[in-house]
Amino acid sequence: MIATGMDQRAIGLLWFDSLPAVAAGVGVLALRGPLAALHGFPLGLLTVIGVVNLLYASYSGTLAARASVGRVPARGAIDLLIAGNLGWAVVCVGIAAATWGTAGWTGTAHVLFEGAWVAGLAAAEVRWVRPHTFDPLARRPTPS
Numbered sequence: 001m002i003a004t005g006m007d008q009r010a011i012g013l014l015w016f017d018s019l020p021a022v023a024a025g026v027g028v029l030a031l032r033g034p035l036a037a038l039h040g041f042p043l044g045l046l047t048v049i050g051v052v053n054l055l056y057a058s059y060s061g062t063l064a065a066r067a068s069v070g071r072v073p074a075r076g077a078i079d080l081l082i083a084g085n086l087g088w089a090v091v092c093v094g095i096a097a098a099t100w101g102t103a104g105w106t107g108t109a110h111v112l113f114e115g116a117w118v119a120g121l122a123a124a125e126v127r128w129v130r131p132h133t134f135d136p137l138a139r140r141p142t143p144s
Contacts, residue, residue, distance in 0.1 A: 006067045010129045017058050017081070017121050024114070026054030031052035039107030041099065049095075049111075054086060075133040078125060085122035089115040 028035060028050035036043050060081055063073050092115030096108050 005070045006072050006132045010132045011067045013124055013129055014060060014067055018061035018064050021053045021057035025050045026056060039110060040102055040104040041107050072134050074136050078130050078133045080121045082125050085118040089119040
């Protein structure tokens, strides 16, 4: 559905969600060898973290790009984005717990910071993006 557009702050928040995820994914994948030594994480775990960041960035970036040209996201698409952020926050805490005692403090700090970051993004998206979506079943913007 093409609508009149989405609030510019909401679009900015979608970009703010996507671009750091691109940077994190590329950075972790490019530096996974040194990060493995620094963090005390296996290469495979860092590969998963980097790939998940890039996959997530592609989804949030697609939503941001479409919103930037006037295509208002469906509520379900934003709900999936929010659920992805919350799910990844839980996974990050799980990684920290699972590697406790074997990971270096930098590894634990990395995943806990990333988890807090995406949980904060989820909360911000509930507050400032979700109200500007549309419900495809109702064919009108959702109420604020």
